[in-house]
Amino acid sequence: MSFTKYPFMGWYPRPPDQRELSVRMPEFMTRPELRGSFGMVSSTHWLASGVGMSILERGGNAFDAAAATGFTLQVVEPHLNGPGGEVPIIFQAAGGAPTVLCGQGTMPAAATAGAFAGMDRIPGSGVLPACVPGAFDAWLLLARDHGTMPLRDLLSPAIGYARRGYPLMPQVVDKITQVRRVFETLWPTSAALWLSGRSVPDADSFHRNPALASTFQRLVEDAERSSGTRENQIDEARRIWREGFVAEAILGFVSDPIPDGSGEYHRALLDGDDLADWRASYEDPVSLDYAGRTVHKTGPWGQGPVFLQQLRLADALGTGEADVLSADFIHLVTEAAKLSFADREAFYADPGFVDVPLPTLLSRDYAKERAPLVGADASLELRPGSPDDHTPFLPELRPTGTTEAADLAGGEPTVNRAGEQRGDTCHLDVVDADGNTVSATPSGGWLASSPVIPELGFPLGTRGQMFWLDPRSASAVGPGRRPRTTLTPTLVTRDSEPVAALGTPGGDQQDQWSLTYFLRLVHGGMNLQEAIDAPMFHSNAVPSSFYPREMSPGELTVESRVGEDVRTELRRRGHRVVVSEPWSLGRLSAVSRDPETGVLRAAANPRGAQGYAAGR
Template identity: 50%
Template sequence: MTDFTTRPEIRGTFGVATSTHWLASTVAFGILEKGGNAFDAAVAAGFVLQIVEPHLNGPAGDLPIIYHNAEKSETKVICAQGVAPAAATIEHYKAQGLTLIPGSGLLATVVPGAFDGWLLLLRDHGTMSLREVLQPAVDYARDGHPMLPRVANTIASLSDYFAKEWPTSADVWTPNGVAPKAHELFKNPDLAATYQRLIDDSEAAGGARDAQIDAARKAWSEGFIAEAIVDYLETAEVHDVSETKNRGVLSRDDMANWSATYEDTLSYDYEGWTVHKTAPWSQGPVLLQTLAILKHFDLSSMDPMGEEFVHTVIEAMKLAYADREAYYGDPDHNDIPMDTLLSDAYNAERAALISDKASLEQRPGRVAGFEHLADAYIKRAAQDFGVKDAAPQEPTMAHLTEKRGDTVHLDIIDRWGNLVSATPSGGWLQSNPIVPGLGFPLNSRAQMYWLEDGLPTSLAPGRRPRTTLTPSLAEKDGARIAFGTPGGDQQDQWQLIWFLRMVHHGLDMQEGMDAPLFHSMHFQGSFFPREAKPGEMMIEPNVTEGTIEGLRARGHVVTVAAPWTVGRLTAALRNADGTLQAAATPRLMQAYAVGR
C-alpha cells in the first residue's frame, strides 16, 4: 500500500527473532548464532524479558507457547498456565467479604507457571544447557541493564505504596529508598542469585542435560524456591486493591503437584490459511471465531483503513467476545461447546446480526443446552460490583497508565524451520510483593475467575483461569508465520486486524505493523474491576477523519488514541522456499526484529 515504513522488514535465511524488547531479541539471535535452535533462543529471550520488562512479566507468571517442531513435523501448545490452589474456593473468598477477586495481592495468586513452561520447552526441544540459556538473564540481573522509562515510571508511581505496604518490593525496586531513573543501569541481585543457584545446583546434581533441567524444575516446584514461597505465605498478609490485607491460599502441595503440559492446538481454516490457537482456557479461540463470522463478508473489497472495514470487524469482534465471556473456560473442568462456536451454521447466524449500525447490546449466541450461560453473561455484564474508581489490572492501554500490568511477546524462527510464538505475562512488579530472597513477585491471574457458581470461569480448585494470553501460528502452502502482541483483552483484536490486512489487502508484515489499529471495549473486561463499556471503541488517529466521523455516525462511541499508542505486535515468517522475514511494531520504540 505504501513504499515507506517506519523501519525495514528483516529478511534472511539463517534465523530471525522478534520481541517486545530489543535486548531480548538480540539475546535470542545470539543464541541462534551460537548454534542453538529456536527453542533455545525462545527460552533465553523469555528469561531476559523478565529482567528488562518486570512490570509486564515474571518467572512466577503465566505462559502459553505455540510452536512448530520441524524435525517432528508437529505443531503443539505448551500450557504453562497455573491453576487455582486447592484452598481457593468461592466460599473462602466470599467469607472475606469479596464480590470480585482483587486484581493484586495474594488472593489473586494461582500456581506459578511460566518458569516450568520455559524449561519444559528447553528440555524436550532445545539443544543447549540450562546455564547457556539462563546466563544472559543472570548477567542482566547481576550486572544491570538500562532501565526502560516506563519501568522507571511504574516504580516511581508505586514507590510510596511499596514503602508503606510492600517493604520487600521497596527493597528490590527502590534500593536505598531511591526509585531508579530512566536509562540508568538497574540490578536485581536477588533474582540473579536465584537463577545462579538453580544453575549451580542442577549441575551439581549431575546427569545428562535433560536431568539437569528436570533438577531445576524440581527445585522450583519442591525445592528451595517452593520453600521460600510457602514460608513467606505462612505469615504474609498483603494489602491489595480491595483496600484490605489478605492472606494467600497457595500451598506446598499446590506447587509440587502442578507442571506445564502439552496440548493440541485449536485450528481454523480461513482464506487458505490454517490458523492455530490455544484451547478456550485462553481467549485464543475468539480470533478463530471472529474469522468464522467474517467469512460472510467481502473484506477484500473494503478499504482496510476505512469506515466499513473497521465497523464490520468491530461488530464481529463484539459477537465473538460475547461468546468468549459466556462459554469459554478450562475444558478439563467444563463442557465447552467449541464445535458449535466454530461451526459454519452458527457463525452464519452470528454474521446476520451485523447491520450498518453499532450494536450497544451484549449478544452472546444461544447454544442449545447452554442457554443459561448466555443469560448469566448478559446479567453479569450489567452488574455493579461496588468497586469504585479502580484502575484495571491489565488494561487496554497498559503502557499509558504505569500502575497497570500487561504482557510481553516473542516470535522466533531458526534455519531448520522451527517456530516459536509465546506470550509470557503475570508476576508483574505491581501484582504482588517480592518473595523475600528470590527477587520476584507472585502472579495475580486469579482475578479472572468469577465468585459465582456454575460458570466455566467460576473459581474452583485445580481449574485454569480463562486467560487473555494468546500467541498465534498460521500456515499456508508450506509457509508458516508466528505472531502476537501484549494487550490483555485486545491481543486477539490487534492480531486479527493485522492478519486480515495481510490476507485480504496484501500489506506486508511491517506495513501491517505500522498501519493504524483499533479495538472494542464493548464486552466485559477480563481484569479487575471487570467493566463493560457498551459501544465504546478506540482507534489511532492516522486513519482519515472521515473514517472516525463515519464510525460515530454509525453509533460507535469512538475514543481517538494518541498517535502510535495502540498495539505492540511482532511477527516472524518462514516462506515455503526457506527465506525468512520478521517485523516489530514501532510503537513505544522498544520492540525489535533482528535476523540475517
C-alpha cells in the same frame, strides 16, 4: 498494477498508489521488514531479541532461543512479566505438528468459593489471587524436549542482566511511580528492590536485581551437581523450582496474611502440594482454515478461540473485500469482535472442568446464524449466542471508568481502554533456518501485582483475578482450574508447514489487534512491518477480563492516524469514538518463513520505542 510475493500471503496485487520498496517505503513503515535465511527473533524488548539471536548464532535452535528470550524478558520487562507468572506457547518443530505448551498454572486446591466469602470479585493484587507459577517450568519443558543447549546457556543472559543491570525504560519507571505509595506503605520488600533510597529510579538508569540473579544462578549450579546429562539437569531445575529452595521461599513468605494493593490483608491459598504437583503440559491447538491458511490457537482456557470465531464471522460478512484502512473494515471487524467476545465471556473456561461448545462456536453454520446481527449501525448490547442450546450467562460488569484506586488494587498492567500506556504483557516469536517456529505470550508476576519475595527477587502472579465468584459463570473459580486468560499467541500454517508466528500484549485487545493484523496481511497486500505500523483500533464494548471488570458499550478507540473522514463515518454509524495518541495501540511482533524458498522475515512494533526484531 504491480505484484509482490510475500510468503505469508502468496501473490497479491499492491494498490496502484504504492510502488516497489526499491523506489520508496510504503506509507506505513517505520523500519524495514527484516529478511534473511539464518534465523529471526522478534520480541517486545530489544535486549531479549538480541539474546535470542545470540543463541541462534551459537548453534541453538528456535526452541533454545525462545527459552533464553523468555527468561530475559522476565528480567528486563519486570512490569510486564516475571518468574512468578505464566506463559502459553504455540510451536511447530520442523517435520512435526502444531502444538500448544500450557504454562498456565492452576488455582490452588483451597480455591473454593468459600475462600472468597464476602467478596464480589477476586482482588487483582496481593497473594490471594495467585495461581501456581507456570512460566519457568514451561520454558524448561520446551527446551528439554525440543532444544539442544544446556541449562546454563539458557539462563546465563538473564542472570547477567539481573546481576550487572539493564536499562530501565520510562514505562517501568512510570509503573513504579504509580504504585510507589503501595510499596512505601504496604509492600516493604518491593520498596527495597524498586525504590533506591526511597526514590523512584530515573528513566534510562540501570537497574540490578541481585536476588533474582542468585536464584537463577543457584538453580543452574544445583541442577548441574545432580546429573551430567542436559535433559536430567533441566528436569532437576524444574524439581528444585517446585519442591526445593524456590518453593520453600514462596511458602515461607506467604505463611502470614499479606496486604493487597488496597490494604486488605489476605492469606495465600497456595501450599506445598499445589507447587509440587503441577507440571507444564502439551496439548493440541484449536485450529481453523481461512483463506488457504490454517490458524492455530490455544484452547478455551485462553481467549485464543475468539480469534477464530472472528475469522468465521469475517468470512460470513465478506470483511476481506473491504479496504483494510476503511471505516467499513473497522466497523465489520468491531461488530464481529463484540459478538465473539460476548461468547467468550459466556462460554470459555478450562475444558477440563466445563463443557465448552467449541465445535459449534467455530462452525460455519454458527457464524452464518450470527452474521445477520451485524448491521449498518454500531451495536450497544452484549449479545452472546446459544450454541447447542447452551444458555448464556454473563456476570455483572461494572460501568466504565478505571480509577486510581482500581489501578492500585490491581488489574492487569496493560494498555488502558482509551489507549494510554500503563504497561503491558510481553510477546516473542522465533523461527530458525530449519523452520522450527515458536510463538509465546509471557505475562503475570508483574512488579505491581504482589510484593517481592526477598529471597527470590520476584513476586507471585495474580491470574486468579480472572475467575468469577458467581457459580453460574463458565469461568467460576474452583480448585485446580486454569483461569480463562487473555494470553494468546498465534501460529499460522499453509499446507501443514509453519509460515508465520505472531502476537501482541494487550489483555482483551490481544485478539482484536492480532486479528486486524492478520486480515491486513491476508487481504491488504501489506508486509509484516507495514501491517504492524498501520493505524490500529479496538473496541471497548467487550467485557474486561481484569479487576474491576468493566465494559464500555459502543466505545471504539482509534489511533489519531485513522483519518478524520473515517472517524466521522464511524461516528455516523453510532460508534462512540475515542481518539488515542497516534502511536499508542498494539505491540505486535511477527516472524514468517516461506517453505518454498527458505526466506525468513520478521517485524516488530515501534510503539513505545522498545520492541525490535533481529535476524539475518
